[in-house]
Amino acid sequence: MSSLNQVLITENQPIGSQAFLLKFKRTFTFKPGQIIGITTQKDIAPRLYSICSGSDDSTISILYTVKEDGVITPKLSELKISDTIWITEPQGKFTNKGEPAWWIATGTGIAPFYSMMQSGQKPLKLIHGGRTIADLYFHQQFKAFSDYIKCCSQDSGEGIFAGRLTSYLDGFDTLPQNLNYYLCGSAEMVVDVRNLLIKKGVEYHQIITEIYF
Amino acid sequence: MNKLTLFGKTLAELKDICTQLGLPGFAGKQIAQWLYQKEVVSIIEMTNLSFKSRELLDQKYEVGLQPPINVQVSTDGTKKYLFNAKGGNFIETALMPDNDRKTVCVSSQVGCKMGCLFCMTARQGFQSNLTAGEILNQYRSIPEWAEITNLVYMGMGEPFDNIDEVLKSLEILTSDWGYALSPKRITVSTIGIIPGMKTFLEKSNCHLAVSMHTPFEDERKKLMPIEQVYSLEEVIKHISAFDFGLQRRVSFEYIMFKDVNDTPRHVKELTRLLNGLRCRINLIRFHPIPDSPLQGSDDETIINFRDTLNRKGILTTLRASRGQDIYAACGLLSTKELVKKQERDY
Numbered sequence: 001m002s003s004l005n006q007v008l009i010t011e012n013q014p015i016g017s018q019a020f021l022l023k024f025k026r027t028f029t030f031k032p033g034q035i036i037g038i039t040t041q042k043d044i045a046p047r048l049y050s051i052c053s054g055s056d057d058s059t060i061s062i063l064y065t066v067k068e069d070g071v072i073t074p075k076l077s078e079l080k081i082s083d084t085i086w087i088t089e090p091q092g093k094f095t096n097k098g099e100p101a102w103w104i105a106t107g108t109g110i111a112p113f114y115s116m117m118q119s120g121q122k123p124l125k126l127i128h129g130g131r132t133i134a135d136l137y138f139h140q141q142f143k144a145f146s147d148y149i150k151c152c153s154q155d156s157g158e159g160i161f162a163g164r165l166t167s168y169l170d171g172f173d174t175l176p177q178n179l180n181y182y183l184c185g186s187a188e189m190v191v192d193v194r195n196l197l198i199k200k201g202v203e204y205h206q207i208i209t210e211i212y213f
Numbered sequence: 214m215n216k217l218t219l220f221g222k223t224l225a226e227l228k229d230i231c232t233q234l235g236l237p238g239f240a241g242k243q244i245a246q247w248l249y250q251k252e253v254v255s256i257i258e259m260t261n262l263s264f265k266s267r268e269l270l271d272q273k274y275e276v277g278l279q280p281p282i283n284v285q286v287s288t289d290g291t292k293k294y295l296f297n298a299k300g301g302n303f304i305e306t307a308l309m310p311d312n313d314r315k316t317v318c319v320s321s322q323v324g325c326k327m328g329c330l331f332c333m334t335a336r337q338g339f340q341s342n343l344t345a346g347e348i349l350n351q352y353r354s355i356p357e358w359a360e361i362t363n364l365v366y367m368g369m370g371e372p373f374d375n376i377d378e379v380l381k382s383l384e385i386l387t388s389d390w391g392y393a394l395s396p397k398r399i400t401v402s403t404i405g406i407i408p409g410m411k412t413f414l415e416k417s418n419c420h421l422a423v424s425m426h427t428p429f430e431d432e433r434k435k436l437m438p439i440e441q442v443y444s445l446e447e448v449i450k451h452i453s454a455f456d457f458g459l460q461r462r463v464s465f466e467y468i469m470f471k472d473v474n475d476t477p478r479h480v481k482e483l484t485r486l487l488n489g490l491r492c493r494i495n496l497i498r499f500h501p502i503p504d505s506p507l508q509g510s511d512d513e514t515i516i517n518f519r520d521t522l523n524r525k526g527i528l529t530t531l532r533a534s535r536g537q538d539i540y541a542a543c544g545l546l547s548t549k550e551l552v553k554k555q556e557r558d559y
Contacts, residue, residue, distance in 0.1 A: 187327065187328045
């Protein structure tokens, strides 16, 4: 882990059903899809979060949900404007080189893809899963994509695929072979989707995964 | 009211408990000896504590050992134990006898977050971290525990994603007041979570094993998502900078996948990458898991791979496959038990 730098929070707002969007001034360059370590105290080991903002934005945004038994997120959620946190340098290689791709995400796993979108990248298809529409963070902004699929396991309505994103994918007899599949979310989702893609004929080396731990 | 568990507490934690209950300070060490050096299973058996002290302890605490709920026995003598874990989940422990050596392979988490392509545990996702007591229970509660010569943290879960509890369990295993095992008989395996690995190297003297599986970044990313975050190159840089001394060992685990990581190109890159590092490579045969796109290399390829690396000065061994008839690879048994119960949120 790289050394820690102190930054001032400029915003820390609830978003969607259970997440927060934390912002602070950008003082470094990064590639969309990268992560940084964040801690509320220098003597607590930082936890890793995907950067959610665009690479040219003046602020860095972090999308997080509060884990009741977590060390960092309960404290993060209580922070106000001008409070300080400690951050590491950006790291990580879950970056898109501009090749044709489908992006697949659930929960806060949407963050790296939002960063990519805000940086001018777009996928051939974005498949976004959650329990309800309120769990699909930034879904209004993603409407700009020509092929944006919203999958809700416990919600329905116009423009929503009523079911899990694995059910949506399972509806394809075959899947495109000449592109990469970027997956981000919980380990369960990533592993389930990866297995499904492989069953549908996608080569495992076309699947690029980021797992939250 | 459910009682709290004493088993798995460090000496410092036991002393804290004694202070809170108004017991004398030396009682902490006495309890540690009862828990880890004398084979008691209940507080009432701790007879050098006063009756009043035992009563006070018993109101709130229990020893807390949990026997396995199932065992499978392989034709080669390997045994696979299944234990209950929190939330109706299960963990697995393997016992591998080999001549005068008996190695127990313990789990450190229920499930795993790391999502490695070749791992069955990954398919059940992550349920919870194990406490130090739950980790040590896998050692202490199997019938053969007194005969165990070696422990490896290579079961379900990533030990350095649960570093605090893993370190506590290692402290209990290796301390004079605990099981007093030599740290040279214990190996902890990681996929390369660097912060946890650094803490482990500084705070423990046990051996380190790193799951490598390919020396190439692009290939490793596809097999092991952790490569996106902590690259093998960085892991090796940290290991190279650490003084392991003469006794402590670092090894690299390398599962052999047919036509994926078993070519001369891989031998060449392994030789370059590990040049000058005092280490060994453990080659492991891959036994396919259901619906896996990966296949195991054939024996001739594996043996050639091993011999070529040895000729190039990289100490390389081939791990004997154990317990194939009972699916001894981690995760197979508990995943089968779990998979039908799971609900998904997406």
